[in-house]
Amino acid sequence: MSGSVIVKVLFFASAREAAGNISSTDLELSASADTASLRKSLAEKYPKLAEMVLDEENLTLALNEEYVTSGQVLPLKNGDTVALIPPISGG
């Protein structure tokens, strides 16, 4: 659909809890949306998530299962999956 893109957002751990225990959602965004603007959109949509999602040090994004490195801004296209990655603690 021209004029907007739909991306799937995945929420994990403390990010999921802050978003009201939502595990995933489809978001409709503008065609010019990127990973930075997504953070803002999420902050508006989920106020309790705002502080976390706007802090790149505290919450990393993964685009289609690839980490978005600090400072990087990537365009989003229709069908992309973005995961919200709080600090990891495997092992």
Added chain:
Amino acid sequence: MSGSVIVKVLFFASAREAAGNISSTDLELSASADTASLRKSLAEKYPKLAEMVLDEENLTLALNEEYVTSGQVLPLKNGDTVALIPPISGG
């Protein structure tokens, strides 16, 4: 017995083979015997062992289950056990 000591000598691995597959023997030595003279006594008694037993780099001694360090010479007393330790290869 005054005038001599009896020590048990243990033979392992290649040293055992060089001594004609003897695992252990009791040796009667002079009261002044030490680890250096023991090497000489063994070299005389077991000629095929001579080269190995006279080479401190190639064959270490253990006195009562303690390694005799390179260059060290220790007196022997009645009832001591001396082991002939070729290069080790555990693990």
Added chain:
Amino acid sequence: MATSNESSSDRYWIKVAENIPSLEECSAFVSAPTCGAISTFVGITRDNFQGKKVVKLSYEGYVSMAEKELRKLCDEASQKYDVTKIAAVHILGDCPVERASVILACSSPHRRDALQCVAYLIDELKARVPIWKREVYEGDDSVWKENVE
């Protein structure tokens, strides 16, 4: 051993799931006639943290990405060290005290590669694999942990 649901190949056994193989199974998987050394690491739930009594850990993962990162990790480790096979498995869900949460195993012709590879894998896993641990204390208090490294 490895089923079609698991991320595996002849060289790697990678699994992020509620049911993980045992240490013995991981060790058997990496065993090979050309290998003289197997080194393993097992991460286990401890019963205490800073004076508090831990009842269990509870793990959550971005499974598809976690397994993908583990595969990358195994590829990198195989480049860096002379290893023959690697098992890298991580539990999901609850992990009570003294139970294994992660098992890593490497095989190699010689010990140094196997030992160094396992150490590398656990360090990198803790830094890169999207898995999260909630530590549950006596009295039902709990907290999301962060790997400090």
Added chain:
Amino acid sequence: MATSNESSSDRYWIKVAENIPSLEECSAFVSAPTCGAISTFVGITRDNFQGKKVVKLSYEGYVSMAEKELRKLCDEASQKYDVTKIAAVHILGDCPVERASVILACSSPHRRDALQCVAYLIDELKARVPIWKREVYEGDDSVWKENVE
């Protein structure tokens, strides 16, 4: 688990014998509620050495002194690293290809101590413990090995 014939205590499981415990048993022995990490090393008979086909290794030991040295080694390792329990077992007699000749396991609250302790133990075992390995090749040729380190 540990019988009265074995050199052991609540902290160490030390055994040099024809029948040694499995990896799983060693790991279970060192497991403790206070420990977050278990690291293990298994030395295994490889099928080849410098182009020659190895049929088996055959181990001989000065058992009483070997176990004594292993106990000293465990004491030193426990001084050097924050480890809780150690298993250190070594086979005697024949060890066919892919079978374990030595198993080392350490447990610790944190991984670095467990990992470093196991690496230290295998290095020191190879340098100090009076055990000898005969490598038997296809065609019945054999040679006494020397640990180069």
